[in-house]
Amino acid sequence: MQHDDLLMIISSAPGNFQRRNLIRKTWAFERAFRPRWTTVFLVGQTRDEAVSVTLLKEDKAHKDLARASYYDHYWNQTRKIQMGFEWAVTYCNFSFLLKLDDDVFVHIPRVLSFLSAPNTPKKKLYAGNHYTNNVPFRGGKWKVTYEEYNQTRYPDFCPGFGYILSHDVVSTFVETFSSFPFFRLDDVYVGMLADRNGISVTNNNGFEVGHPRGFVCVPTNYTLVRHDVGEECQMKMFKTLVFSD
Numbered sequence: 001m002q003h004d005d006l007l008m009i010i011s012s013a014p015g016n017f018q019r020r021n022l023i024r025k026t027w028a029f030e031r032a033f034r035p036r037w038t039t040v041f042l043v044g045q046t047r048d049e050a051v052s053v054t055l056l057k058e059d060k061a062h063k064d065l066a067r068a069s070y071y072d073h074y075w076n077q078t079r080k081i082q083m084g085f086e087w088a089v090t091y092c093n094f095s096f097l098l099k100l101d102d103d104v105f106v107h108i109p110r111v112l113s114f115l116s117a118p119n120t121p122k123k124k125l126y127a128g129n130h131y132t133n134n135v136p137f138r139g140g141k142w143k144v145t146y147e148e149y150n151q152t153r154y155p156d157f158c159p160g161f162g163y164i165l166s167h168d169v170v171s172t173f174v175e176t177f178s179s180f181p182f183f184r185l186d187d188v189y190v191g192m193l194a195d196r197n198g199i200s201v202t203n204n205n206g207f208e209v210g211h212p213r214g215f216v217c218v219p220t221n222y223t224l225v226r227h228d229v230g231e232e233c234q235m236k237m238f239k240t241l242v243f244s245d
Contacts, residue, residue: 006037006112007094009084011160012102014046014055014072019102022231024062026238027106036112038092041065041102042084044072077160077186082177089171096125097170098225101161105229105237107219110206114224115164121202125166126194128158128225130203134188142185149183156201157191159209162225172197 008028012020020041028039043065046052059065068083070076081099088097096115100106114120120127134154136144165173173193180196183189194201206224211217217233218240219226229237 001093002038004036004038004092004094005115006096006098006108007088007092008037008039008098008100008106009066009088010039010041010100010102011077011080011084012041012043014043014051015048016102017054017058018231020058022234023102024064026234027108027241037108038094039064040084040087042068042080042087044068044070044076044080046072075184078182078184078189081186081190082174085170085174086177089167089174095122095167097165097167099160099163099165100225101227103228103230104161105219105223105226105234106162107206107223107225107241111164111224114204114206121166123166123168124199125164125202126158126169126190126199127165127202127204127207128163129205129207129209130156130201131159131191132156132201144185154188155191155195157188157194158201158207159227160187160190161209161227162207163187163190169194169197169199172199 010023023039041064043055045068046055055065066084066087068080070079084099088094098111135152136149136154138144173190176193176196180193183192204224206222208220208223208226210228211226212220217236219237
């Protein structure tokens with residue numbers, strides 16, 4: 001089995017063909033003969049027959065889709081995370097896992113550099129944009145009832161657009177799934193798993209929630225993963241990366 005320094009699993013809706021193709025052509029493109037990373041898209045089932053047929057063709061062409069057995073839905077993101085982690089530890093040989101959404105830009109050379117740095121833990125690593133002391137919303141889109149969660153604060157977590165886990169952490173989380181209550185908010189759920197297993201968050205400012213002022217569609221000197229990057233912006237950021245090599 002091939003060993004990858006970095007396994008990137010990307011949550012993607014079934015119909016997001018264009019996003020996936022753009023990622024394949026830009027930052028996830030494997031320019032080296034023996035790349036140090038592998039990219040896989042996590043995709044659920046769909047009731048749209050035309051989309052389902054196209055997905056089969058896409059997987060045959062690229063062989064980079066991990067398909068879930070459930071139907072894709074916004075509130076099934078936690079199930080997608082569980083499926084992705086279980087699939088990773090069962091079928092892949094990797095040192096680190098980078099979980100992503102499909103609306104991000106990733107500076108892979110910097111991610112690999114961060115992971116190989118002497119001061120980066122090689123075990124018990126849970127790294128990203130550190131969210132702390134977050135209060136549950138009791139109304140609106142992300143409403144959480146007291147029956148679902150009765151504490152006043154969430155444990156520390158990283159937003160789901162991008163975070164890194166060492167292999168041992170992914171394995172530990174998978175072992176915890178069966179004995180830990182399901183929670184709809186996938187990024188908070190991962191934080192709960194970390195809290196249960198005594199794993200703390202390593203903050204990294206390179207996980208950018210949005211575009212910093214003055215750096216719209218341009219990587220900063222710290223960018224590892226940037227959230228909320230549209231298709232046109234994705235290409236601009238990739239070209240900046242290529243021409244800076």
